[in-house]
Amino acid sequence: MKKIFKMLTLMLAAIMLFASCGKKEEGATKGEEKVVIKLSTKFVEDEQTAKSLKRVAEKILERSNGNIEIQVYPGGQLPIGKDSMEQVVSGANWISVDGLNFIGDYVPDFNAINGPMLYKNFDEYLAMTQSDLVKKLKAEAEKKQIKVLSLDYLFGFRSMLTDKEVKVPEDLNGVKVRVPTSQLYMYTLEAMGANPTPLPFTEVYSGIQQGVVDGLEGSLMTIYGTKIYEVRKQVSLTNHLLGVSAVSISKQVWEGLTEEQRTIIQEEFDAGAKYNNDVTVELEKEYKVKLEELGVKFNEVDLAAFNKETSKVFSKFPKWTPGIYDEIMSELEVIRSK
Ligand code: G3P
Numbered sequence: 337m338k339k340i341f342k343m344l345t346l347m348l349a350a351i352m353l354f355a356s357c358g359k360k361e362e363g364a365t366k367g368e369e370k371v372v373i374k375l376s377t378k379f380v381e382d383e384q385t386a387k388s389l390k391r392v393a394e395k396i397l398e399r400s401n402g403n404i405e406i407q408v409y410p411g412g413q414l415p416i417g418k419d420s421m422e423q424v425v426s427g428a429n430w431i432s433v434d435g436l437n438f439i440g441d442y443v444p445d446f447n448a449i450n451g452p453m454l455y456k457n458f459d460e461y462l463a464m465t466q467s468d469l470v471k472k473l474k475a476e477a478e479k480k481q482i483k484v485l486s487l488d489y490l491f492g493f494r495s496m497l498t499d500k501e502v503k504v505p506e507d508l509n510g511v512k513v514r515v516p517t518s519q520l521y522m523y524t525l526e527a528m529g530a531n532p533t534p535l536p537f538t539e540v541y542s543g544i545q546q547g548v549v550d551g552l553e554g555s556l557m558t559i560y561g562t563k564i565y566e567v568r569k570q571v572s573l574t575n576h577l578l579g580v581s582a583v584s585i586s587k588q589v590w591e592g593l594t595e596e597q598r599t600i601i602q603e604e605f606d607a608g609a610k611y612n613n614d615v616t617v618e619l620e621k622e623y624k625v626k627l628e629e630l631g632v633k634f635n636e637v638d639l640a641a642f643n644k645e646t647s648k649v650f651s652k653f654p655k656w657t658p659g660i661y662d663e664i665m666s667e668l669e670v671i672r673s674k
Contacts, residue, residue, distance in 0.1 A: 371404045371597060373589070376414040376423075377433040377581075378537055383561035384616055385491050385581060386410040389433060392608035399600050406431065406601075412538050417517060425481045427588040436487065436582050437518035442480040444655040445473055449664060452524045452576050452646035458490050458613055461578055463671040469663055483590040485583040485602060488609035492555030492620055493575035496637075497564065499551065502572035504638045505529035505645050514540050514552040523652045524576060525553065527645045541567060555579040557616060560623040565632050572635045574642050 375393065379386040386408070393406035415423065418441065420432035425442070432438070440447035449470060455461045464470060465487040474484045496502050498511060508529035515521035517534040525532035533549050537558075543549045544567045551568050558579065559565050583605055590598065624634070650661040657663075 370402070371429075371593065373404070373406050373429045373431055373585070374414060375406050375408045375431040375433060376412075376416055376420045377408070377410055378412050378416045379433075379491075379581075380411040380562055383410075383491070384557055384619055385433070385489055385612060388489070388608050388612035388615070391611065392604050395604045395608070396600055399604065400597065404597055404600060412536070417536070421482070421584065424584050424586050427481065427586045429589055430586065431485070432584045433489065433581050435516055435518060436580050437516070437520050439477055439482060439484065439582055439584060440518075440520070442482060443473055443476045444653060445657055445660050446477075446582075447518075447520045447653065448650070448656050448660045449473070450578065450580055451520065451661075451664070452527075452649050453643050454664065454668070455578055458578075458617070460668065460671055461490070461580070462488055462613070463674075464664075464667060467667045467671075469667050477584075478587050481587045483585050483587045485585055485605045486609050487580065487582050488606075488613065489581035489583065490609075490613050490616060491557040491579040491581065492616060494553050494555050494558075494577045494579050495574050496570075496572040497552050497554060497559055497568045498570050498572070499568055501570055501633070501635045502574070502637060503635065504641050507572075511551065512549045514543060514549040519653070520649070521553075521577070523649045524646055527649050528574065528576060528642055529645065537562070540564060544568060553577075556620050556623045556627065559632070560627055565627055565630055569632050570635065571627070571632055572637050574637050574639075576642060576646060 375389060377386060377389060390408050393408050396404050396406055414420070417434055417438055420430070420434055421438040421441065423430040424432050436446050436450045449464060455464070470487065477484050496508070496513070498513070500507070502508055505528055511530050512533050513525050513530040514535045515525050515532045517536070522532045522534065535543055535549065540549070540552055541564060544551065552564065553574070553576070554564070559571065593601070628634070
């Protein structure tokens with residue numbers, strides 16, 4: 337009896353597997369093999385970037401008649417950061433959405449274009465990503481097997497979130513501030529006077545509760561979207577770095593797609609970035625009000641003092657191309673003169 341039951345269970349499992357394979361093929365256009373790509377990101381479900389990426393995946397599925405399925409895994413359910421980029425480089429069916437610094441591990445100058453206190457607004461940065469300088473960097477990334485689909489998913493300027501008001505760099509002396517695992521962030525926060533502590537974002541909430549760190553730095557989108565305001569209430573508006581996400585896919589996977597598939601994916605990620613940034617600009621205003629209602633205080637800082645300190649960061653990276661800072665500044669001059 338037991339044997340018969342086991343056989344029946346196995347047969348049922350086989351039928352279900354067969355049925356599900358059939359269903360997958362049904363969804364795809366005849367004659368074309370369905371493409372399934374996993375997308376991994378640190379952003380949690382409630383954050384706009386995660387929502388925008390899901391929207392992009394839906395549009396791609398719809399426009400490709402079910403032939404291209406981008407499976408979005410938010411909140412670090414799959415490897416993120418360095419590990420996610422390794423998947424890309426090794427040629428997995430994988431899209432990584434994470435900080436520019438993780439491409440910077442392969443092409444160091446990517447860190448330079450996201451250096452501290454470079455941009456006054458989103459548009460300046462978005463114009464920079466269209467510059468010849470950045471086109472050159474993207475070509476360099478391709479030599480390392482990274483096809484950069486977008487550098488334009490913004491989640492706001494990052495400020496300090498601590499339990500005390502910060503006005504000048506000296507106020508950060510001895511303050512343990514969580515930063516992403518990135519040399520650029522380490523040097524920037526060090527220059528700003530803090531004791532930077534690298535931690536994955538998933539460990540920040542408990543890290544604050546347990547005293548591993550005193551606070552963090554992040555954008556309003558992060559502070560509201562991850563509910564980290566529950567444990568810290570003082571935002572000091574340093575706006576020291578722009579929260580930027582890069583979308584990367586393996587060059588090998590990219591080249592294995594048809595031209596039509598590549599067009600659909602590229603166009604939808606471009607449109608998705610624009611949508612994401614427009615919504616982000618609006619949400620930032622809304623979140624500021626909501627955060628104030630939740631007891632968060634916003635403080636202005638001595639920006640000139642922080643600017644003076646962070647400018648030293650640009651000379652700290654031996655792997656950056658000599659003169660990259662001047663190149664960035666002359667691009668910015670052109671952008672600002674338009
Ligand atoms: O969900 C976390 C995200 O909003 C910010 O992550 O590592 O750039 O601070 P991170």
